[in-house]
Amino acid sequence: xxxxxxxxxxxxxxxxxxxxxxxxxxxxxxxxxxxxxxxxxxxxxxxxxxxxxxxxxxxxxxxxxxxxxxxxxxxxxxxxxxxxxxxxxxxxxxxxxxxxxxxxxxxxxxxxxxxxxxxxxxxxxxxxxxxxxxxxxxxxxxxxxxxxxxxxxxxxxxxxxxxxxxxxxxxxxxxxxxxxxxxxxxxxxxxxxxxxxxxxxxxxxxxxxxxxxxxxxxxxxxxxxxxxxxxxxxxxxxxxxxxxxxxxxxxxxxxxxxxxxxxxxxxxxxxxxxxxxxxxxxxxxxxxxxxxxxxxxxxxxxxxxxxxxxxxxxxxxxxxxxxxxxxxxxxxxxxxxx
Amino acid sequence: xxxxxxxxxxxxxxxxxxxxxxxxxxxxxxxxxxxxxxxxxxxxxxxxxxxxxxxxxxxxxxxxxxxxxxxxxxxxxxxxxxxxxxxxxxxxxxxxxxxxxxxxxxxxxxxxxxxxxxxxxxxxxxxxxxxxxxxxxxxxxxxxxxxxxxxxxxxxxxxxxxxxxxxxxxxxxxxxxxxxxxxxxxxxxxxxxxxxxxxxxxxxxxxxxxxxxxxxxxxxxxxxxxxxxxxxxxxxxxxxxxxxxxxxxxxxxxxxxxxxxxxxxxxxxxxxxxxxxxxxxxxxxxxxxxxxxxxxxxxxxxxxxxxxxxxxxxxxxxxxxxxxxxxxxxxxxxxxxxxxxxxxxxxxxxxxxxxxxxxxxxxxxxxxxxxxxxxxxxxxxxxxxxxxxxxxxxxxxxxxxxxxxxxxxxxxxxxxxxxxxxxxxxxxxxxxxxxxxxxxxxxxxxxxxxxxxxxxxxxxxxxxxxxxxxxxxxxxxxxxx
Numbered sequence: 001x002x003x004x005x006x007x008x009x010x011x012x013x014x015x016x017x018x019x020x021x022x023x024x025x026x027x028x029x030x031x032x033x034x035x036x037x038x039x040x041x042x043x044x045x046x047x048x049x050x051x052x053x054x055x056x057x058x059x060x061x062x063x064x065x066x067x068x069x070x071x072x073x074x075x076x077x078x079x080x081x082x083x084x085x086x087x088x089x090x091x092x093x094x095x096x097x098x099x100x101x102x103x104x105x106x107x108x109x110x111x112x113x114x115x116x117x118x119x120x121x122x123x124x125x126x127x128x129x130x131x132x133x134x135x136x137x138x139x140x141x142x143x144x145x146x147x148x149x150x151x152x153x154x155x156x157x158x159x160x161x162x163x164x165x166x167x168x169x170x171x172x173x174x175x176x177x178x179x180x181x182x183x184x185x186x187x188x189x190x191x192x193x194x195x196x197x198x199x200x201x202x203x204x205x206x207x208x209x210x211x212x213x214x215x216x217x218x219x220x221x222x223x224x225x226x227x228x229x230x231x232x233x234x235x236x237x238x239x240x241x242x243x244x245x246x247x248x249x250x251x252x253x254x255x256x257x258x259x260x261x262x263x264x265x266x267x268x269x270x271x272x273x274x275x276x277x278x279x280x281x282x283x284x285x286x287x288x289x290x291x292x293x294x295x296x297x298x299x300x301x302x303x304x305x306x307x308x309x310x311x312x313x314x315x316x317x318x319x320x321x322x323x324x325x326x327x328x329x330x331x332x333x334x335x336x337x338x
Numbered sequence: 339x340x341x342x343x344x345x346x347x348x349x350x351x352x353x354x355x356x357x358x359x360x361x362x363x364x365x366x367x368x369x370x371x372x373x374x375x376x377x378x379x380x381x382x383x384x385x386x387x388x389x390x391x392x393x394x395x396x397x398x399x400x401x402x403x404x405x406x407x408x409x410x411x412x413x414x415x416x417x418x419x420x421x422x423x424x425x426x427x428x429x430x431x432x433x434x435x436x437x438x439x440x441x442x443x444x445x446x447x448x449x450x451x452x453x454x455x456x457x458x459x460x461x462x463x464x465x466x467x468x469x470x471x472x473x474x475x476x477x478x479x480x481x482x483x484x485x486x487x488x489x490x491x492x493x494x495x496x497x498x499x500x501x502x503x504x505x506x507x508x509x510x511x512x513x514x515x516x517x518x519x520x521x522x523x524x525x526x527x528x529x530x531x532x533x534x535x536x537x538x539x540x541x542x543x544x545x546x547x548x549x550x551x552x553x554x555x556x557x558x559x560x561x562x563x564x565x566x567x568x569x570x571x572x573x574x575x576x577x578x579x580x581x582x583x584x585x586x587x588x589x590x591x592x593x594x595x596x597x598x599x600x601x602x603x604x605x606x607x608x609x610x611x612x613x614x615x616x617x618x619x620x621x622x623x624x625x626x627x628x629x630x631x632x633x634x635x636x637x638x639x640x641x642x643x644x645x646x647x648x649x650x651x652x653x654x655x656x657x658x659x660x661x662x663x664x665x666x667x668x669x670x671x672x673x674x675x676x677x678x679x680x681x682x683x684x685x686x687x688x689x690x691x692x693x694x695x696x697x698x699x700x701x702x703x704x705x706x707x708x709x710x711x712x713x714x715x716x717x718x719x720x721x722x723x724x725x726x727x728x729x730x731x732x733x734x735x736x737x738x739x740x741x742x743x744x745x746x747x748x749x750x751x752x753x754x755x756x757x758x759x760x761x762x763x764x765x766x767x768x769x770x771x772x773x774x775x776x777x778x779x780x781x782x783x784x785x786x787x788x789x790x791x792x793x794x795x796x797x798x799x800x801x802x803x804x805x806x807x808x809x810x811x812x813x814x815x816x817x818x819x
Contacts, residue, residue, distance in 0.1 A: 070515075090500060090530065093485060096416075115527065
């Protein structure tokens, strides 16, 4: 077993780090706290926000206990106006943003003392991107964005420089399923980038770039028919999400996908299930992305919020075998390089 | 004054004109959205508004730079009027105090600029008060930065609670948090929050004497913001200051900028028109597609704009102040509600006549009674012209019914197509079917006072010849003449 060092490296790097989860209770907030470290470290130069809601003592959805978030003086935090009474840092209001949440407008505060914060920030990438700029303008060097379960769009480079994917026993009772599902998401997030520019046409959902370089706009309602007409060779670029519905339809139509690459603009927009992606690749199809995500590591939480737990070491080891990125257990202290 | 419905505002081009204005501040945008035409009772305010637009239109380069500086600050001003209103009732929190402090900082920057604007250009009510004592209240440490925090300088009890909390936090930093330290810290944090709430209550009370001034400043920012935009658009589109008053509505070189924009985008040139409407009824007759409706809408639009304190799109304009400006044209909404188009017109006319009883109104009717049978329509319009001629207000009607203008006080005709042009146009349209731009090019849209006995031009046949491609149908039409 190796010593935990990867997390410290990650926590110390300048830029934006986002934390996304495979499911609820995957241990995101625990990882956030591990990244924050002591109040001395979680102070000046640090900024944080959350896409969901963080810092409350119990999960409002699953009613399971959650670790509170404790920051040091000097840190910046963005949270909804309605959560301010639940923060106990002495605070200076730095900005009131235009972003509105169900709990009020998002406010940026600077902690003038150590203390607890409850976070609830913007959820759209464009808002997060502007908030990040504001954080940097207010003196932050490191920005941490805590994601919500299933919010993969956070790992877009528009928002973050690095992403941590949290997984855990809460995803499924069967450890093999957890490892397989997580490894699949890792694979999608680290797919190779297309060489050359991403094929796109104003207002078009699907664009086919043929091997001769010519680009055709496809009717998104019947892509298989159009592809057959055009030869089904080259790069099929999707302006929106790439889903099972699209890929299944192509395969079921009996189209020969050997020589066809399906590409999403952002890695986070590839939302294929493991089953569908594998079937497509078995038939000779290729998956690619316009811009890959910077997946820095996978964290594992062997304890489920629903009452079962995995063997920490076995879980971390099989995850490390299945994923091509470093794997960390921030509580157990287990760490494996890629 | 009754407002036109949205469809009418869109049709006459008012929506287009208002869309050309881009106030920088939230309250400026709100003011523009809520802008309504004023009546004769607000004559003084209207005149002041127009004088101010005039002064801003004439601003030189240096003065425009001053305005640009102010606009830059306007763009950062939030509409905190709801917060100011809350401050009269309850105690504000730190986020709200932050917003008020931001406003006060902006007011402090605007104060010297607005004083300069008032001194140099004489714009009414331009001076924005800095409210320095209020800013001093919220900037206890005198840092002049936008950030706000409830300073320990406000209260010794607060400073004490924070010292205690800090010392517990230091212990937690050294030794980690155990239950006892956590409990002690929570208790200190609660004392701190209580003291902060007390300070917020006190600050809110101390701010109250300045709320009126801040509200007034926000109102002035909104007004100046819209004024600057009125002046900018007037300069950009060449609008002039209307002369208010009198009882003749008169335009020289009248332009409907909305229609002009469409014509120019299609590669044509727009023809301004001259028209004078004394008390009574004025009738415009003329060729189909000759621009009667465009002229009519131009009259309504510019008269409305003047009543909203805008410059007007003409070379020169005399505009009486009306109690009501009423437009009756095709009303899609009533038609979709089940009235026939003629029924809808009658209902609108009846309502308009009722609304204008005993008041000085502008009533504009576009092709009234076009939806009923022409023989009856002609009689009805003739009688209506006579009726309106005898009334107090000013009425303007566009029609192609013969003899409708007989009883009118003034009668204009659209020049229309000249005979020789109509042959050339026909050739062009043959070559390029559907080329309506060609029609626009040859059509003479000018208005001329009609001579006594001038008949309504018979242009329908000529238009049929130009636009109908079916020779057999054309022959049948010609035979029926």
